[in-house]
Every structure is written in C-alpha cells, then in structure tokens.
Amino acid sequence: MTTVPKEDIAVSAAAVPVTRALRVKPSARHLIIAGTIVIALLVPLFAKSFVIFQLTEVMIYGLAILGLNLLTGFNGQFSLGHSAFYGIGAYAAAILTHNYDVPYLWTFPAAGGVCFVVGFLFGLPALRLQNLYLALATFALATAMPQILKFHALENWTGGVQGLVVDQPDPPSFLPVDSDQWLYYLTLIVVLVMFAAAANLIRSRTGRAIMAIRDNSIAAAAMGINTSLYKTLTFGVSALFTGVAGALGAFAVAYVSPDSFTIFFSISLLVGLVIGGVGSIPGCLVGGLFVLYLPNIANSLSTGLAGAIYGVILLIVIFVMPAGAAGFARFALARLQSLSRS
C-alpha cells in the first residue's frame, strides 16, 4: 500500500544536507520548530487549566498517531490495532503505579518496552499478511483487547470492568507549577524527545530501509535489506511510540478502563493520520488537534446530527486536501515559491 507520493523520499533524502548546513545557518524549518517549542513552553502560563488539559491530550494523540505513521506512512503496513497498543501502554503505566507503587517516570520506558515486545511478536504473523488481510488481523487485535482487559482471571491486575484509578503525578517541589501544568510540561518533554527520535530514525540508514520496503519491497530485498526483520522491528517501534502515548494518556485522564480502547479509537487515530498527512512527522500533531477538537466542534453545532456534521467536515477536508495537511502545506509552499520566482 504505497500511500505516499514518491517525492517524499527525495524530500527526506534532501533533508540530510540541510541538517549538515545547520552549523552555518539555521533553515526556515528549524526556525519554525524552535518557534513552536517556545510558544508551547509559554502557553500554560497564560491558558486556563481546561485548555492546558486539552493541549496535553492533543500532544498525546499526536504521539500515538506518530506511532501509527511510522508503521503505515513510512513502512506501508496498515494497522487498525493501534488502540490495543495504546491500551497496553496505558494499562502498563496504571498497573505499575497502582499495584506496585513504581515511580511514574519509570512507567514510560516500561510501557514502551512492553509495547515493543507485543508489537514485535504481533509483527511476526503479520509478515505473512498484506493490505486488507493485515487490516483484518490488526482489527482482530483491537476488538479482542477490551475483552482481554475485562477477562475475569486478570482482574487482580486490570481491575476488570471497573478499570483502575491512576494518581496524577505531583509536580516536583522546586517548580512553581500546578499538577495540570506539570503534566503538560512532562508530556511536552516526552513528546519532543519521541518526535526528535522519530525524525532521526527516518533520516538514518535504517529509515531509508524502512521507506524502501514501503515503496517496493522486492527491490528493497534485492538491495540486501532484510525485509522481514525491518518490518517486524518497525511494528515493534511503532507500538512503542503508541504505548508511551498510552502511558501519558493514563496519567492525563487519571483513569483507565477497557472500553476506552476499542476499535473506534483506532479509527480516530487513522482519521488523524490521514488528515495530518500520511508520512509526515509534524502532520501528526495536526492530526492530534483534529482527533480532539473535530468531535467537539461537531457536537457544539448540533447534538443530534453531530455524527453527520463530523462526516461532512471529514469529507470536505479530504476533498480540499486529499494528501492531508502536510501535503497541503507542501503544495502551498511550492506555489508560493513559484510565485516569488516569477
């Protein structure tokens, strides 16, 4: 399923010299990133705590979408199962803090590690399946997850149908922030680290191998890329990213329950991925914005027809920007450049 225009490879290959040139002169791209980070750092000092909470959620969804993007956008493997990885990450964090009193900072590597292993193992049978068949297998994972979490033999850990209450992390005493602000900054730090890691991964030799498999797996194999290994590893890494998002999500909502991680969550992640831009890293955050705000906007316009309005907005977005926000930005940029040249 090659969903990304071929120019993307050229773009990411061209990105290598750009970073080398950084020592001389920062590019517009770096200025935008630095500006966004500064704004993100300042926002919680002025915004209301509900807005801070919503922005925290946006970042968390963005991170979960990034995980999906690594698999679908860069490696070309379709997944409807990422709600399950998100759920596993959330439950890992909840169980560790609730049952074993593990400090919350340790839950992120733990959740990521558990999801990496689960994702890698799931990637093994997924090797044999392509496109729609893979979609069905991952779909099975997503549908099974709430049932497994409710399963009575696991109730001692998972809390069964009731779920688990998670304590929100307390801000460290030397910082003058309340717990919402602290959660925001914590999320911001984790998300920045993960986004930087993903960008570097994609720009590396490994990243090129991952994208080569997406564009033509037979040619990639002929070039000496171990396609099975890379595909399963990408599955694991993708699950890791989404799992860490899940752990952050558990702290943000302060509660985990089996029915939060159904197939519908996977579908909204997929919608976010497409609207943000398949195969674009900054696009994931745009996707996160849509996942959080689109249902709210639809609901505020009409409660009864919220679903219909949601659908209509989605259709309009797809009509206007078929390649997502990232594709639209690329198109607009190219247009601007050609205008300024003439």
Place this chain on the structure above:
Amino acid sequence: MELLLQQVMAGLANGAIYACMALAVVMIYQAIDHLNFAQGEMAMFSTFIAWQLIAWGLPYWVAFALAVVVSFIAGVLIDRVLFRPVQNAPVLSQVVAFIALFSILNSSAGQIWDYTIKTFPTPFGHKPLFGGTLIDTHEAGMIGVTLVMLGLLYTFFRGTRLGLAMRAAAANPESARLVGIRVGWMTALGWGMAAAIGAVAGMLIAPVVFLEPNMMLGVLLYGFAGAVLGGLTSPAGAVAGGFAVGIIENLAGTFIPYFGRELKLTFALIMIVVVLMFRPSGIFGRRVVSRV
C-alpha cells in the same frame, strides 16, 4: 453430539446473517477494489426506508422492491457525487471518506427515525422448521435467499457481457478503457449493485437483530471477517466464510472451557488470523500475482 449439532445449526443461522453481509462486501470489493466500511450503514439505511414504506401501508414485497431500487440509485449517486472526486486521492484518504459516509448515515438515521428498537416483518414467519427447535423458517428463508442471490450473481458475472465488462473494469482499468468499456460507469454500477445487495441483506437481518441505527455494527465486522476468511476474490468463498465464522463463533463459546464464554469473539478472530497465516489469500481466494 446432540449439543454439537445444535450449536452447529445455531451457528449456521448466525452465519447466514454474516454470509449475506460478506457477499455484499465482496461485491463492492470486486467493483471498486476497496473494502467499504460504510456498507453496513448503507444496508441499515435501506432497511429503514423499507420500514418507513411498510409503515405507510405498502405491502411487504412492494416495499422490498422499492427499497432495493432506491438503494441501487443511491449507491450510484454516492459513487458519482462522493467518490469520483477522490478517486485519485491516496488509498487511506478514501478509507477516511468511507468512515465519513459511515458517520453521516448512522447519525442521520438516528435523527430521522430515532434510536428506539423497531421490529421488522419477515415474509417467512418464525415457525420452527422440521418440528425441531434448531432452526426456524425465517433463518431457513434467509439462507435460501442468500444462496439464490449468490447464484444470480454468479450467472451475471460469468454469463453476461455486462458482468464481463464489470470484471474487466475492476481487474485492469487501463486495458478495459482501451477496449471501450466505460470504467467510471462500471464502478458506479458496482456501487449500485452492492447497495442493492446490502438492502436485501439488511431486510433479511432486521427481523433477527431488530431495526435500529447501530444494528449493523457487529454484523459488518463478522461479515468482513467472513469475506476475508473466504477470500475477497470469491463471492462463493465469502458466503462460505460467513457461515464458517458463525459456526466457529458458536463452537468456541460452547466447547472451549474456562476462556470460551468471555473471550468468544477473541477466539473466533484468532482462529481467522491463524487460517490466514497459512492461506494468505483466504480459503477460496485466488493468489494475486503481480508483475514486478
């Protein structure tokens, strides 16, 4: 043994529902090369139209025929108005368009006909068949109609020029266009037929699961599973796959101790994935070989 037979028969009855849906899923897959996530909602909407017509006093079969015709036209329109503009968009964008359609149909049905459960009549009645409790006349009728539809479709695709043209347009649009087939209209026709089959499926399923906007959710999921299990390239395989899913689901719930009852769905799905690992194109599907 008695229990096994009973569970297999109960599974067959559920399977008939899934088989109906799986057939509609495969039909549209043949015509447009995508899984239609909104298929179930389209069928639900058609069923509501039939229900409304019956409520206005039309006899069952007139309402049935009208609903099928209206669905056919609506299917063609959906293709021409909604999906033709995005036909060159990336595949995932099209998937999102299906999700949007799903959401629109589900929500408007809820708004027009509200969410209370409605009963839908059946022309076959609910009397036990052969004097046993295993299967009733409606379920038997449903299995019968599914098989008849399958037969008609088979004749249409194998025996008529139009069917051949539709298959050509789906299999290789460029070459089909070169020999003078109007590919765009073949796709629209495929949508229309899938919507019509979905309408029949919906009207057969509604007496069992009751009519409400979310009635198709579970059914569609199992229908997909059945279609993929049987093989997306084979309508007969999809019907067989639908029946198989119904039987597997019931047997797993009954005979796997301890886990079975709670994790019934999980087991059914795991079994499907295992089958797919050994037969990656489904049990009856053709392997699609592509030129490099």
